[in-house]
Amino acid sequence: MPASPPNIVEGEVDFEVPAAGKPCKTWYRIVGDLHSPTSRRPLVALHGGPGFNHAYLFILSDLTKAHGISLILYDQIGNGNSTHLPEKNGDVTFWTEQLFLDELDNLLRHLKVEDNYDLLGHSWGGMLASRHASKQPPGLKRLVLASAPADMGLWVECQNALRTELQQDVQDVLDKHEREGSTDSAEYKAAVEVFYSRFLCRIHPLPEPLAEGFGWIEKDPTVYLTMNGPSEFHITGPLKNWSIVGDAHKINVPTLLLNGRYDEARDSVVAPFFREIPRVKWVTFAESSHVLHFEERERCMEILGSFLIDEP
Template sequence: MSLPASLKITEGEVPFSVAAAGKPCKTWYKIVGDLSAADSRRPLVALHGGPGVNHAYLLILSDLTVKHNIPLIVYDQIGNGNSTHLPEKMGDVGFWTEQLFLDELDNLLTHLGVKDSYDILGHSWGGMLGSRHASLQPAGLERLVLASTPADMGLWVKSQNELRTQLPDDIQAVLDKHEHDGTTDSEEYQQAVGAFYARFLCRLDPIPEPIAEGFGWIKKDPTVYLTMNGPSEFHITGPLKNWTMMADASKITIPTLLLNGRYDEAQHSVVAPFFEHIPRVRWVTFAEASHMIHFEERERYMEVVGNFLIN
């Protein structure tokens, strides 16, 4: 998406050493705003979802840079977007681990010189990553926003299957057939998944280009998404199906903001454990939004997040 011409934009690459990769790796990043300006606030590091999309759909958070002078840092996680791709690691669950992405985040924070004072906004999988990072209580992390983020993937799968029953019977039948037959890469299955997404992932029509760009990256290189997650948001076959923060949410001691939408894939049941266990937490639900609240209710979203970050 286009950014205001008045904003300082910096792009770069950070070397990221991953011994098991078998080749040099890099993390691509973009900074919107000026980290060194005397009047800048703490930077906001935005963690994209998927896992497997790219940073583009989070550039809209530059609204916060314009209004509050909060520098925004976005990046493409390894295996995605402009960062190093490793298609040869398809199916390697020992390589594509949560720890890999935690290490990458730490490496980026150190390289950019912000690890002593920063905030994090994680969306969906990015919130899962951000919540784990926060539970380790890094000294420089001051505020956390978990946007449409599940606290437990068992709860997520249960919720997705409940939402799925709201689809027309013929679409449910297509999903059931291809999942049973192992033909989830078929065009018919993908179209049926699209019907689910139109209700619970993004209700805008047409879908905003930055969101479509992220889906495009999964099609170009599905390595990370298929290995860690599986064929769709509700047919989870990868190791993320066992992911949980239930035992560690209470270790998040910084002020935390939970966000979800009324029609969100991240229904109340998957967000509630964060609210129950994080000591300093606020929860806001958006009445007209699904999983892409920052596009669907952009003005109110930026108001809620901006006020949380600056107060």
């Protein structure tokens, strides 16, 4: 008989944020039996953006089906099904890295997995995961950093170099609207899509879960615009100064570093992780850009599965 599909449970956890001025909740989805005696250590997945939602990481439930690894997904505050705070648009004192670190800790405690869990962060989620890991939480056992920059200065350098690979008329449109402060124009957004189609996702049309994530940013751009800016390469928010390079050596768990050959997060962007983290393995996917779990799904799941179930 074919295996029955894994259980899926959805819920919300209260997240106390005094500065929000209203009650806040974090929405989560669990795939698998979190506390079953037969379940493996759960994997907590942190989505990117900041401003996306969890949907494009649901594909990681392949690991639940293949290996019995329970998967915990959630929408970070301000995103997806969690509490939105559009009134905090532009408030860089509110939208901080620490806010999201506190939210992660709150969720781990609520689900009672803080003593034994693995963590996967994609893109911005990887930045958040690396900072969390650098604090050496005792319950964290394994870390996966997928297409995550170690330093946003290196990221901006990389994006500027990638822009030069676009056709000249697209570059001109990007330059014009950034110079004139009209990055909310349809022409600018269309030019950004050209960049994304080469370096963010090479699958066309865009997979529906990714389209859903972009849809959330369109509906409520508060977090993305405040922390990041109008695009992946025009960084105007406080993340432009973010770096983990000085603390990456503190990450003391086995770490898997992933990126794609055509990734926005090129080798120069992720290399500091490889240099600084004591126990790290680096795999680059030859046919992928920024969402290698879609572009080379089978190979990605094989590598993730082997890493996560290989007990030290």
